[in-house]
Amino acid sequence: MPGGSANTRFAEVRHFDTVTSTNSVAAELARPGLVVVADHQSAGQGRLGRTWEAPPGSSLLASVVLDVSWVWDARPQLATLALALAASDACSAVAGIRPTLKWPNDLLVEDGKVGGILAEAVPGAGVIVAGIGLNVRWGDATPPPPGTSLDALGAGVAPTALLPALLELLEVRLDQDPDALLDDYRARCTTLGQAVRVEAAGRDDVEGTAVDVTPDGHLLVQDETGEVHTVVAGDVVHVRPG
Ligand code: BT5
Numbered sequence: 279m280p281g282g283s284a285n286t287r288f289a290e291v292r293h294f295d296t297v298t299s300t301n302s303v304a305a306e307l308a309r310p311g312l313v314v315v316a317d318h319q320s321a322g323q324g325r326l327g328r329t330w331e332a333p334p335g336s337s338l339l340a341s342v343v344l345d346v347s348w349v350w351d352a353r354p355q356l357a358t359l360a361l362a363l364a365a366s367d368a369c370s371a372v373a374g375i376r377p378t379l380k381w382p383n384d385l386l387v388e389d390g391k392v393g394g395i396l397a398e399a400v401p402g403a404g405v406i407v408a409g410i411g412l413n414v415r416w417g418d419a420t421p422p423p424p425g426t427s428l429d430a431l432g433a434g435v436a437p438t439a440l441l442p443a444l445l446e447l448l449e450v451r452l453d454q455d456p457d458a459l460l461d462d463y464r465a466r467c468t469t470l471g472q473a474v475r476v477e478a479a480g481r482d483d484v485e486g487t488a489v490d491v492t493p494d495g496h497l498l499v500q501d502e503t504g505e506v507h508t509v510v511a512g513d514v515v516h517v518r519p520g
Contacts, residue, residue: 283445287311287452288342291441296334299323300341301396301409308403310345315441322411323396325383325511326479330394336416336427338437341409342448346399349406350456355495355510357397357408358383359463364448365393365410366466371443373414373433381469381488381497381514385412390426412440456493464491469514474499478512488514 282289291313297303298321304314316339322330332339342361346352349360362379369385369392370376377385377392385393393412400407413427414437421427428435451459464470469488476484476499486501497509 283442286445286449288313288445291315296320300339301398301407304341304343304407305400308343308400308405310343310405312343313340313445315340324394325396330411331422332411333419335437336413336419338410338412338414338440340441341407344406344408346404346406348452353494354397354399354406355382356456357406358395359495360451360459361395361397361408361410361448363462363466364444364451365412367447368440368443369428372440373428373435375428375431375433378468379463379466381467381491382495386468387426387431390424392426392428414440460491460493467491469497469516473517475515475517476509476512477515484509
């Protein structure tokens with residue numbers, strides 16, 4: 279992989295055959311502007327201790343190291359939204375498929391999960407690591423349900439073909455006014471306006487209608503009594519009435 283993406287802050291791309299997790303390697307190196315890419319992860323991470331599965335060569339597996347000053351108020355949740363938008367934009371530009379976004383971190387095509395994002399602050403290092411797994415070319419293999427992949431949807435692109443566009447479009451998002459970024463996220467977020475159930479460890483489920491995403495990147499859910507709940511983290515189930 280050549281050294282970085284021209285005209286962006288992502289000057290250094292390091293490509294590995296296999297790593298434990300691109301997020302872990304990026305957090306160890308912790309150099310702002312570094313991008314870690316791998317063909318395969320032996321311990322790919324999802325949120326809340328879950329795993330991210332992908333056969334070698336099937337996916338774009340990449341983590342970017344962001345200086346905290348690049349992310350408004352150093353909020354990892356806004357890095358998630360920016361990377362989600364950039365990834366959706368890159369799929370549209372390169373593969374002709376524009377995933378919608380499910381709060382907080384899923385890229386969906388119809389109801390299939392084509393990608394996921396994991397952004398984490400690295401304590402003491404002044405950086406946020408934001409990683410994306412995007413199912414690009416799975417062939418006969420199938421992602422864990424309800425996963426899907428770009429090739430299953432008819433797009434024949436190679437996983438790394440998406441990376442230059444992703445970095446350029448992330449650069450655009452990091453330069454964007456945060457209010458405009460949030461408006462763009464809201465417009466592409468299929469969670470808003472839906473009946474949802476939010477499940478979070480150690481807390482009762484919240485059920486209601488997803489009404490907004492706050493400037494902090496939190497989800498507002500209005501229950502049937504009219505009370506509005508602020509959801510900082512959790513798993514959203516889009517509930518279909520009837
Ligand atoms: C995510 O977590 O969706 C965040 C995934 C982030 C993965 C990237 S890969 C590069 C970087 N390095 C890492 O180690 N991680 C990041 P979550 O919302 O918790 O969803 C995880 C769940 O998605 C799993 O429990 C499975 O049910 C499902 N899943 C696992 N692999 C999948 C895949 N390839 N496609 C679709 N769904 C998958």
